[in-house]
Amino acid sequence: GAGVSQSPSNKVTEKGKDVELRCDPISGHTALYWYRQSLGQGLEFLIYFQGNSAPDKSGLPSDRFSAERTGGSVSTLTIQRTQQEDSAVYLCASSQGGGPDTQYFGPGTRLTVL
Amino acid sequence: KQEVTQIPAALSVPEGENLVLNCSFTDSAIYNLQWFRQDPGKGLTSLLLIQSSQREQTSGRLNASLDKSSGRSTLYIAASQPGDSATYLCAVTGGSNYKLTFGKGTLLTVNP
Numbered sequence: 001g002a003g004v005s006q007s008p009s010n011k012v013t014e015k016g017k018d019v020e021l022r023c024d025p026i027s028g029h030t031a032l033y034w035y036r037q038s039l040g041q042g043l044e045f046l047i048y049f050q051g052n053s054a055p056d057k058s059g060l061p062s063d064r065f066s067a068e069r070t071g072g073s074v075s076t077l078t079i080q081r082t083q084q085e086d087s088a089v090y091l092c093a094s095s096q097g098g099g100p101d102t103q104y105f106g107p108g109t110r111l112t113v114l
Numbered sequence: 115k116q117e118v119t120q121i122p123a124a125l126s127v128p129e130g131e132n133l134v135l136n137c138s139f140t141d142s143a144i145y146n147l148q149w150f151r152q153d154p155g156k157g158l159t160s161l162l163l164i165q166s167s168q169r170e171q172t173s174g175r176l177n178a179s180l181d182k183s184s185g186r187s188t189l190y191i192a193a194s195q196p197g198d199s200a201t202y203l204c205a206v207t208g209g210s211n212y213k214l215t216f217g218k219g220t221l222l223t224v225n226p
Contacts, residue, residue, distance in 0.1 A: 004157075033213065043203070043216040056211040091157060093214075100145035100207040103214060105158040 030097030
């Protein structure tokens with residue numbers, strides 16, 4: 001079946017604009033994660049969704065970042081008033097859920113803030 | 115706070131060599147450890163997952179070991195090939211959200 005998909009693959013925006021990044025997890029996976037990969041910082045956890053439970057937002061770097069997951073499937077990561085330090089690759093992963101299962105990653109969205 | 119370190123940061127070897135990549139982590143309270151491969155401009159591909167109760171896992175030419183008590187893992191690649199060139203990432207799963215904590219990776223180049 002299809003893997004995790006993300007869109008857009010690349011996004012260039014101007015400082016101060018809002019952006020939305022989309023993730024389509026593997027069908028049937030109840031857990032969904034967002035990570036950020038910055039130059040020099042490595043991969044960092046942002047947010048975790050599991051089923052209908054409240055999301056774990058402990059990794060979000062500021063209140064400009066938010067995410068939602070509609071119908072337990074597609075997720076959108078929104079960054080408001082983008083800053084240059086938000087430039088990174090944003091990766092989404094899904095797993096079967098409910099435990100420390102293998103996480104399957106999408107190809108990522110490369111965000112560049114000018 | 116969990117910290118994961120990978121050594122070396124970069125490695126260049128001739129084709130056919132056997133090699134070892136190292137990973138260490140500071141908190142032994144993990145569920146499992148995963149090794150990933152990342153090709154330029156691509157996402158992550160899971161190579162091996164070792165449960166915290168296991169000592170090693172093998173897949174083809176890859177063998178990963180885990181010593182949870184000492185906070186160490188190694189990824190052994192046998193008979194390396196140019197197609198193995200990529201960044202290899204080590205990550206541990208922990209916490210109530212099962213998030214992955216990653217090392218910064220080892221950039222491997224296998225020269226023909």
